Amino acid sequence: MLKVDDIHVYYGAIHAIKGISLEVPQGKIVTLIGANGAGKTTTLNTICGLIKPKTGKVYFEDKDITGVATQEIVKRGLTQVPEGRRIFANMPIYENLELGAYLKKDKKEVAESMERVYKRFPRLLERKNQLAGSLSGGEQQMLAMGRALMSKPRLLLLDEPSMGLSPILVKEIFSIIKELNEQGTTILLVEQNAKMALSIAHKAM
Amino acid sequence: MEVMEVFLQQLINGVSLGSIYALIALGYTMVYGIVQLINFAHGDVYMVGAYLGFFATAILGWSFLPALLMSMFVCACLGVTIEKLAYKPLRMAPRIAALITAIGVSLFLGYGMMLLVGPQVRTFPQVLTEVQWKLFGSITVTNRQVIILVVTIALMLLLQYIVHKTMIGKAMRAVSHDKQAAQLMGINVNNTISATFAIGSSLAAAAGVLVGIYYNAINPLMGIMPGLKAFVAAVLGGIGIIPGAMTGGFLLGIVEAMVSGYGKSLYRDPVAFIILIIILIVKPAGLFGKNIREKV
Numbered sequence: 001m002l003k004v005d006d007i008h009v010y011y012g013a014i015h016a017i018k019g020i021s022l023e024v025p026q027g028k029i030v031t032l033i034g035a036n037g038a039g040k041t042t043t044l045n046t047i048c049g050l051i052k053p054k055t056g057k058v059y060f061e062d063k064d065i066t067g068v069a070t071q072e073i074v075k076r077g078l079t080q081v082p083e084g085r086r087i088f089a090n091m092p093i094y095e096n097l098e099l100g101a102y103l104k105k106d107k108k109e110v111a112e113s114m115e116r117v118y119k120r121f122p123r124l125l126e127r128k129n130q131l132a133g134s135l136s137g138g139e140q141q142m143l144a145m146g147r148a149l150m151s152k153p154r155l156l157l158l159d160e161p162s163m164g165l166s167p168i169l170v171k172e173i174f175s176i177i178k179e180l181n182e183q184g185t186t187i188l189l190v191e192q193n194a195k196m197a198l199s200i201a202h203k204a205m
Numbered sequence: 206m207e208v209m210e211v212f213l214q215q216l217i218n219g220v221s222l223g224s225i226y227a228l229i230a231l232g233y234t235m236v237y238g239i240v241q242l243i244n245f246a247h248g249d250v251y252m253v254g255a256y257l258g259f260f261a262t263a264i265l266g267w268s269f270l271p272a273l274l275m276s277m278f279v280c281a282c283l284g285v286t287i288e289k290l291a292y293k294p295l296r297m298a299p300r301i302a303a304l305i306t307a308i309g310v311s312l313f314l315g316y317g318m319m320l321l322v323g324p325q326v327r328t329f330p331q332v333l334t335e336v337q338w339k340l341f342g343s344i345t346v347t348n349r350q351v352i353i354l355v356v357t358i359a360l361m362l363l364l365q366y367i368v369h370k371t372m373i374g375k376a377m378r379a380v381s382h383d384k385q386a387a388q389l390m391g392i393n394v395n396n397t398i399s400a401t402f403a404i405g406s407s408l409a410a411a412a413g414v415l416v417g418i419y420y421n422a423i424n425p426l427m428g429i430m431p432g433l434k435a436f437v438a439a440v441l442g443g444i445g446i447i448p449g450a451m452t453g454g455f456l457l458g459i460v461e462a463m464v465s466g467y468g469k470s471l472y473r474d475p476v477a478f479i480i481l482i483i484i485l486i487v488k489p490a491g492l493f494g495k496n497i498r499e500k501v
């Protein structure tokens with residue numbers, strides 16, 4: 001479904017990724033594990049088109065998406081829950097979710113997606129008019145995931161979803177990831193928490 | 206006149222002047238919010254707006270409303286063009302580069318207009334015959350003052366609607382908060398920035414046309430002082446914060462009118478900049494700002 005072929009990425013003069021290749025088969029959970037600064041976030045951002053690789057290719061569903069604009073990649077069904085959640089803290093929860101469906105023009109479809117997200121994360125429903133910045137870390141992670149789900153991705157990239165969460169919450173987040181996968185979303189997961197990540201992964205890189 | 210009457214009369218005058226500052230300040234603040242640039246060419250867009258209004262009314266003989274809408278539309282396009290040609294290539298460059306470019310664009314517009322239409326002051330036609338109403342005592346209000354306020358409030362309500370209720374407004378807020386996260390939502394950051402410049406520039410154009418019918422006189426360098434004042438107004442309210450720019454604009458207009466009204470019109474301009482200095486010392490984030498606002 002996703003194929004990354006020997007990408008090299010630079011930040012100015014810094015050679016951040018020196019040749020990474022990976023493959024994510026349809027329907028699977030693949031985990032990417034690496035030390036701090038290994039370039040995991042950079043890899044995900046390159047896949048999403050936020051950074052362009054100097055050399056190498058990215059293919060999504062057999063189409064070359066290297067250098068394609070992020071909004072186009074999102075439209076094709078690939079999105080990312082970024083490291084550190086990056087929710088829109090000064091907006092209420094429901095607006096965060098609406099923005100997740102930015103490319104969906106069908107109001108009814110958006111309303112249904114939102115209902116589905118609220119069903120999966122009931123805590124978001126209780127607080128839907130609250131500013132996102134006032135949520136706890138775990139709730140923010142749920143919001144970030146819910147927001148990404150609003151675009152109905154076929155492939156979801158998750159960058160360290162367990163960061164800064166208590167063990168119980170980590171367990172909850174991972175069971176949600178597993179559930180999402182069982183319902184048909186392919187997942188590429190970046191984790192420091194190797195033990196947990198490996199326990200749900202079909203494949204590790 | 207009694208002190209109280211002077212106060213009320215200057216309050217009315219100040220609201221008119223403040224409407225102009227507020228409309229210009231909105232563009233400053235919206236652009237700063239989304240690209241962290243003090244767009245010093247913004248006052249000159251306001252000047253171009255005034256000339257477009259002059260062209261439409263004096264030469265084409267249009268009435269007020271079509272002239273206003275045409276000027277807003279053309280300046281929206283001008284704002285988008287300025288951003289694409291001058292600022293976009295510098296988006297990754299240090300901020301000072303974009304700031305210097307903005308000053309360059311400002312000079313280009315001001316002196317370019319001078320080259321085009323000459324340096325002399327033009328007199329706006331009497332698109333709206335002035336009607337003066339006596340309220341009580343010696344206090345008067347004119348139909349032009351009422352129109353300025355009505356147009357300003359209508360535009361502010363429209364802006365609030367766009368920013369809070371429409372998807373493009375939500376996208377603007379998302380981009381100003383976190384560009385990368387906004388991109389991951391599928392938002393086209395370039396288009397969103399263009400929309401912000403378009404809206405800000407059209408508000409400045411509206412201010413230009415309103416000033417034309419209020420003071421009747423326009424010239425190619427008329428944008429410099431109100432531009433700086435509107436910048437002060439935006440900082441006063443808290444740069445990047447839309448209700449802040451509205452409040453800051455009205456406050457500054459009223460303060461200036463009071464200073465003039467009590468016989469010290471020479472101090473009008475210094476007062477604005479003294480306010481800027483005081484704000485920067487006492488509450489640099491502005492009246493509506495939180496004190497930690499430096500964004501990533």
Ligand SMILES: Nc1ncnc2c1ncn2[C@@H]1O[C@H](COP(=O)(O)OP(=O)(O)OP(=O)(O)O)[C@@H](O)[C@H]1O
Pocket residue numbers: 011014016034035036037038039040041042043083
């Ligand atoms: N915006 C940037 N500018 C310059 N260098 C960067 C930038 N972002 C990342 N880097 C560098 O690129 C390398 C890879 O960073 P990246 O964030 O991808 O690592 P990571 O594997 O996600 O680390 P972590 O586990 O800490 O999240 C690091 O050496 C980092 O310093």
Ligand SMILES: [Mg+2]
Pocket residue numbers: 040041042083159
């Ligand atoms: Mg990382």
